[in-house]
Amino acid sequence: MDDDELIDHAREATASAHVPYSEYRVGAALETADGTVFLGCNIENANYSNSLHAEEVALAEAVKNGHHDFARLAVASSERDGVLPCGMCRQSLSEFCDDDLRVLCDEEDSKSEYRLGELLPDAISAETLGR
Template identity: 60%
Template sequence: MEATALLAVAREAVDTSYAPYSTYHVGAAIETSDGTVFTGCNVENANYSNSIHAEELALSKAVEAGHREFEQVAVSSDRRDGVTPCGMCRQSLSEFCDDGLRIVCEGDADTTTYTLGELLPNTITSEHLE
């Protein structure tokens, strides 16, 4: 799928976000290796630590459906400020994706594409647990 099309899907997910505390609405879309797309939005909780991030929700829905290989992730916010996945989301993505995973981030005037390896170098892997 073209990055712009995946961003459009992520942008739609922004509209379903529940963010009454931060008022920062985020949507994400993840494309699997077979072209299936799953979306997620942030869902806040008054204690913040129980909040769910858009990228994690999209990834979780894909994994629940049996997918383990991914092509790219798109992230957007209601502010179109070029938001990137936070460190926790990057680590979650690294569980299933290699350093080459494309992460497309929407800014107001432009779109920036990163690789997971650029955003999270020297990630923690299962090899560190041995």
């Protein structure tokens, strides 16, 4: 699967989003090292702090199914505005993904690519907790 196909999966995931408050749909497609793809969408709650983010939902589904080795993440919004994972999602991803995880962000006519380590340098980890 190429990058554009993974982004297409993230776009498709936006259709399942529950966003009665912001109306801002986000979808994520997380690809494992063996090529399996897990989708996630944002699920809002009136108490915003209880809302689930698309990246977290995809990651939880993958881990629940026994996957712990990841290759790429694509993120898309209904606005196709180059949405990036928020800080909380970056930290959650860093628990299971290496700094070199490719993060693809959907834009109107293109895509941006980052590495997780660029987006979250010096993440909190088991090693930092032990210091």
